[in-house]
Amino acid sequence: MTERSWTKLWKAAEAARRRAYAPYSKFHVGAAIECDDGSIVSGCNVENASYGLTVCAERNAIGAMVLQGRKPKRVSIVVDHVRPVPPCGVCRQVLAEFAEMNVEVRSKTLDGQELKTTVGELLPFAFTSAFLDEAKPKTKKQR
Ligand code: THU
Numbered sequence: 001m002t003e004r005s006w007t008k009l010w011k012a013a014e015a016a017r018r019r020a021y022a023p024y025s026k027f028h029v030g031a032a033i034e035c036d037d038g039s040i041v042s043g044c045n046v047e048n049a050s051y052g053l054t055v056c057a058e059r060n061a062i063g064a065m066v067l068q069g070r071k072p073k074r075v076s077i078v079v080d081h082v083r084p085v086p087p088c089g090v091c092r093q094v095l096a097e098f099a100e101m102n103v104e105v106r107s108k109t110l111d112g113q114e115l116k117t118t119v120g121e122l123l124p125f126a127f128t129s130a131f132l133d134e135a136k137p138k139t140k141k142q143r
Contacts, residue, residue: 006074009076010078012032012076013042013076013078014078014110015030016032016057016078017030017079021044028080029045029057030078030079031043031056031058031061031078032061032076033065033076034075035068036070036071036072037070039068041061041068042061042064043058045057056090056091057077058077062091065098072095072103074104074105074106075105076106076107077105079107079108079109079110080109080110082109083109084113084114087105087107092122093123093127095123101118101119102118102120103118104116104117104118105118105122
């Protein structure tokens, strides 16, 4: 993947960040996903007066991707912070639901510091639907 091809994705994440609704934490996050058809979807964090209801930028972007019926090809995250932020644990799990382990995740600050990683690095040994698909041998009682 060329560096140039990230430019559009960063722009989308930056635009999403400007829409963040984060009056409580004041921590504004934007995320953008390039989908398997080349389209870009984005999301921002949306907080709530009932703090625990907050939804991260990444998960909102994933929701938009699902609505388009697409799969993630790469993910970008933008914050205005002293260092780039990785996705939280919940977002890693939600990403792992849809993304191949080699999908690149890059996070950036507004002053250009960058963190480059992958879904597999962020969540090794993920719990996925593969585990649910494995048939458990029936016990005598169940037969
Ligand atoms: N947040 C995100 O949107 N994405 C992350 O990767 C880390 C945290 C949000 C949640 C909350 O609105 C604020 O940042 C502070 O935790």
